[in-house]
Amino acid sequence: MQVLDPDLLKTFLAFVDGGSLAQAASVVGRSPSAVTAQMQRLEEIVGEPLLVAQGRGRGLTPAGEDLVGHARRILAVHSEAWLALKGARAAGRVAIGTTQDFADSGLPELLRAFATSHPRVRIELRVGRSAELGEALQAGQLDLAIVMRKTPANDEVGLFSEPMLWLCSQKGLAVREEELPLALLDPYCGFREAALATLDAAGRRYRIAAGSASLAGLRTAVNAGIALTLRTARFAHSGIVEAPRELGLPPVPMAQFAIRLGQGAERPARDLAALLSDNLALPGLTS
Structure with missing residues (x-):
């Protein structure tokens, strides 16, 4: 066999x-x-x-x-x-940085698996935006980070892609208007750049109807029907759904993410990075 x-x-x-x-x-x-x-x-x-x-x-x-x-x-x-074989005797700490999307979806289950197999390892979790997390990783404040990929980096140990989606409130937009109302995170944000570039290329008129420094604020604006936004399926829950086709929104690219491992990371951090690289991507999505 x-x-x-x-x-x-x-x-x-x-x-x-x-x-x-x-x-x-x-x-x-x-x-x-x-x-x-x-x-x-x-x-x-x-x-x-x-x-x-x-x-x-x-x-x-x-x-x-x-x-x-x-x-x-x-x-x-x-x-x-x-x-289980690698982690039973491991000890120490792992400082991991992640964006809010993964903190809400995917990461908790994998951290549970890691904690089961590495019971003596202390986890320190930092939630932030990709640019901030990348800087913290380079400064040695993090052992590994889950970030949206802007450009290739030498410390990447895992890559995966997920479709970007136009998302809105399940109740629809509060007001229909000629200009497409957008809810976006403050710069710099890869989803913001992709949304604006896509709409500009399509010649679609838009206005930024809501801005926020956090995903919590962005979620509130979208749930209220003030505007729609561009994220991945991880953001589509608790009243937020994929925007209807009748809005005629242009197709958008894939979002690419990276698992980055800090220089000199010890074995527990390398084990966690391997676990995330193999299992963090959403299953069953097609481009």
């Missing part, structure tokens, strides 16, 4: 979650040709085709769809075993 290599399964799930081989290549840090070779190797092991031509891209065969659930379970058990 041949073994299902976890690296091959990670690449397979990167395709499933990203929707294309090119996106999978970006997520796993390999060339598109290397990703294609990995998928061919996985098909050889399984003994059946996993991908099929679908329009301009590729989709999953029935065997591919069956493999998705198995792959997620195999990688979850693999990660659990790896953490």
Whole structure:
């Protein structure tokens, strides 16, 4: 019996979650040709085709769809075993910085898993904005950080992408007007830059109807129906939903995020960075 290599399964799930081989290549840090070779190797092991031509891209065969659930379970058990063996005797502290989106969605579950496998490690958590967290990491105030990626950095140990979405109150906009009302974080914000650049390129008129220095303020403005905003699916809860198609909003790019590890980080921080790199991306999203 041949073994299902976890690296091959990670690449397979990167395709499933990203929707294309090119996106999978970006997520796993390999060339598109290397990703294609990995998928061919996985098909050889399984003994059946996993991908099929679908329009301009590729989709999953029935065997591919069956493999998705198995792959997620195999990688979850693999990660659990790896953490348990490495973390049982580890001690010390890990200072982690994250943006509010991940503090609300995804990170709590992974910190729980880390605390279970590293019971003697103290966690210090800092929530802030990407630029601030990057500066703190470089200053040695953080061991690792989850940030929105603006430019490549030498300390990146994990990359993943999630679709940006136009979001609004589930009750809709309070007032319909010719100019599109936007709620945006104060500069600098990658989502702000993407929203304005996209609307400018599309020739769509807009006005900044609400600004905030925090995601809590942004959420209040969007929930009130004052304006819509641009974030990821992590922000779409508690009364906030994807904006309806009738608004005719232009398509937006993927948001790219990085797990960055500080220079000289000790083993517990490296273990946590590996756990986040493998598991933080939202499953089941397509580009």
